[in-house]
Amino acid sequence: MHKLAATVLPGPRVLKGWLYVLSGALLALIPMIPAGVSAVAWTPPAARPWTLALFTAFFATLMAWPRFIRDAHAHFASVLLGVRVPQPRTHTWPDRVRASVWVVAHCAGGALLAGLTFAVWLSAISPVLFWLDGGNSIDYYFFTMEVPGDRSGLWTLPLAFAEIALLGLFAAALIAVYRRFAPLFLAPRAAERVAVLEERTAVLTQRDRLAQELHDSIGHTLTASTIQAQVAGQLMDDDPELARKALASIEESSRTALEDLDHVLGLLREGKAPRAPHRTLADLDALLEHVRRTGTEVTSTVEGVLPKVPATVSREAYRIIREGLTNALRHAPKAPVKLKVDAGPRWLTVELTNPMTSAGSSRHGGSGLVGIVDRVRLLRGEVAFAPVVTAEGERWRLFARLPIRSGA
Known part of the structure; x- marks a missing residue:
């Protein structure tokens, strides 16, 4: 009973739903103007009611083709019906067909509810007015009804409430149908x-x-x-x-x-x-010169033809080298750095080493090294960074190998 009352009795949600459905009656006036002119000009009087409805549906279909009409319906359906209807991003022919079906249904439902609202309120209030006026005979739908003017005419009040309640139930059902199908016809498709x-x-x-x-x-x-x-x-x-x-x-x-x-x-x-x-290995010399200006000795060895390295691999290799040099400057300032870049036929290898210092022993968890790992994995390459012992002593080594060809 509570749900039924909440559905029928006036409230913000119910009134908004009524407003949305009744707005279809106002919307229907737009295509009805050319439809009425066409029906009068091209059809005999006996067929004009049917042709008026057909022409109205036809012009309503054409009216739904512009994208802003569909966008407006999606917006007002979200606001007034209380359903989530995301704004469409495309407007293809299937979208136009769905919007046309919705606009025609909106116009038809609005006109139907507006007509019923006027007729039901008139038929509900008329017996009450006749009773208050002293009673009289009244044509009530398809029969004539006698309305007494004394206390026995009190039955006109529950009759009026019953008719209004039935109108509310019908409107609630119509609003529920619109709420159910609005996302289907107005929301973006699955592919969208x-x-x-x-x-x-x-x-x-x-x-x-x-x-x-x-x-x-x-x-x-x-x-x-x-x-x-x-x-x-x-x-x-x-x-x-x-x-x-x-x-x-x-x-x-x-x-x-x-x-x-x-x-x-x-x-x-x-x-x-x-x-x-995007900087690539073509900018490597400028990067090394910038590091040398800090007073850090950088010895670089480049083998192979760097311009032939694919742009994606070249860009990521540059970033790996830059991060490795940054770590070297941060953890081992002014310590000599050795860089070797080898662009082979199948793999591009990058090796960067520098002497270990007490500060450089805790370089495992930096976000820069994590970024290097992510880049290399994305390109399906290999990466390693760890202290190594060489003839020159203990050094920090960063090694990355990137495939130049997809089949490498």
């Missing part, structure tokens, strides 16, 4: 929802990659700049010219990092999928 999910996943993946890229880029810049500032401070009195070069390098690298950061933040504010600048 999958496409939206894939798009969101791509954006999140790109932003996660961006976060790792910012960590690598800005982390490298800050580490190198810190060491260069220390070098400049030490050389300020003995070699001012070299100190000025170190400060100029700090300024240049900091400006580049700020430009990259401003670019990324601007894209994030606009809600776009950010694309950070």
Whole structure:
């Protein structure tokens, strides 16, 4: 009984549902104007009621083709019917057909409910008015009914309430039908929802990659700049010219990092999928020169033809080298670094070593190394980083091997 009362009796949810269904009657007036003109011009008087309905349905179908009509129905169905109808992302011909069916059903249901509401309220109130006016005979639907003017005419009150309650039950049933089928006709199709999910996943993946890229880029810049500032401070009195070069390098690298950061933040504010600048092994010499300006000796050996390395592999190899150099600067400042890059016919190998220090023995859990592992695994390569004992003593070694060809 409580659920029945909540469905029929006035309330925010019920009134919104009534408003949505009755809005279909107002919407039906738009196609009824050209439909009425067409019915009068092309059909005989006896057939005009049927042709008016057909022409109205036809023009309502055409009216549903613009995308904004479907978008508006999805929005108002969500607000007034209380169902979740996501905004559609596409508007193909199947979408137009579904929207047309819904618009025609909305117009028909709205016109039906509006007509019944007017007729039922009139038939419910008329006996009560005749009773209050002293009684009289009344044509009630398909028969004539005598309404007395004394106390015996009180039966007109429960009759009126019964008719209004039946109207409420019918409206509640109609609203329930609209709530049930609104997502089916207005919400995005399964393929469209999958496409939206894939798009969101791509954006999140790109932003996660961006976060790792910012960590690598800005982390490298800050580490190198810190060491260069220390070098400049030490050389300020003995070699001012070299100190000025170190400060100029700090300024240049900091400006580049700020430009990259401003670019990324601007894209994030606009809600776009950010694309950070992609550097490859073609930028390796500039990276090594930037590290050498910190006073760190870097010995590099390059074998093979780097320009022939696929762009994806070249980009990830550059990031691996940059992260390895950053770790070397952070944990073993000014210690000599050896880098070997070998671009073979099937594999690209990167090996970076530097002397171990007391600070460099705790390099296992950094997010930079985790990012290297993720990159290498994504390309189905191999990676290892650990202390090793060589003829030169104990050294930290980073080794990565990336397949150049998919069948490697």
